[in-house]
Amino acid sequence: MRADPADYELAAPGTLEKVLALFADGPGTWLPIAGGTDVMVLYSAGKLPARKLVNIGDLRELRRIEVTLSEVRIGAGCTYTDLRQHSIIVNEFPLLARAAEWTGGIANQNRGTLGGNVANASPAGDSLPVLLVYDADLILVSVRGERRIPYRTFHTGYKKTLLAPDELIHSICISRNLKGYISYAKKVGARDAQAISKVFLAAMARISNATIEDVRLAAGSVGPIPIRLIGTELALAGRAIDNSLLETAGKVMAQEIQPINDIRSTAGYRSVVLRNLLGEFLQGLPGARIDS
């Protein structure tokens, strides 16, 4: 059943301060809407549980990308198009620019926001594994003040997050100290645009003397939340890159993920493809001795 707009309220306070005051008055009763690319889909289908929405799409405070010597601070209201057009993001954080490019089509990239992708907490959000390998922090705000938390702690279960009922995601911070890392990301979906991922792997590694000095791996669509593959990282660290390493790491990875069968794919397909992506990433590293 299509939703009846007469049943829904949409407040437009216009400033961050006023939005947070509204949240403080009735914590958990207001659903923020920015670009609408997630919220309006549920709404159109008559499946949006919230009846009171608040517009945050017009908050200038959330639409900035601040660059300091040590980090970039991306306002939660920045769109995928904003990310694709920002030269520092394109040059220093290419995985984020590519994830933005793989999200939806042009029209959705013009409206969908990075903060929305994080808040929506879908295990298939394309920017999320990328934020995990970049070790991003989130700045959350409320009338009580702001707090900065590591993004890897944010998702606590399927669609469950650390966001308090009176809080809003303000910005996403990524350290610029990524020199010497080789990065990799691949989305596997039905088509490039407008397709939700069946499997997503983001990875970064620093290589020294043909061994893996440091490595970060994160996967999407293979469990209830986007996950950092910590066990697999430990299995790879300090090792030479060869077939036996891929075999060992692949086994650890299989233990770390919880893929399911759903409308987009099967658990078996997802496991095999993710392992293949790990192989492709390792094979591309300097000094790798892996047969294809």
Next chain:
Amino acid sequence: MSLLPAPAKQEISFTVNGAPRTIHAFPMARLLDVLREALDLTGTKEGCSEGECGSCSILLDGVLVNSCLIPALQATGSNIVTIEGLANDDHLHPLQKAFLECGAAQCGICTPGMILAAVRLLEKTPKPSIEEIREGLSGNLCRCTGYLQIFEAVEKASRNEVAD
């Protein structure tokens, strides 16, 4: 929890195809429905209602968007261009002519959105490569033509090869 008064219709003003318009609508009414029903601009089509097909594409402040995903209130003060805003009296837009000449429309549901996506693409990239055309239109699905005539029409318009 306090009982709040039921949401009321509001006056919402914006510019559509160059003319200032004020409508009386619920703030969560979809911009797509407002355009089609309140303003009788039925050139904007409804396809999937979930931002996947691009049939409802319009230009909002010069940016390509899916009007099915926009609450009317969010369009307050904006400048909207729909397919009806492209032709100048009886003079079709070059992209509209190119679509006609190349047979790039069949059932017509995707056509308005496809043309608006192409308008935006050519504004940003006047001489797009075939890859850029494919990417620029990748959010607009067509189930009749197989896309080739559409890409051809955009290329033709970009080369200014459309007859006057």
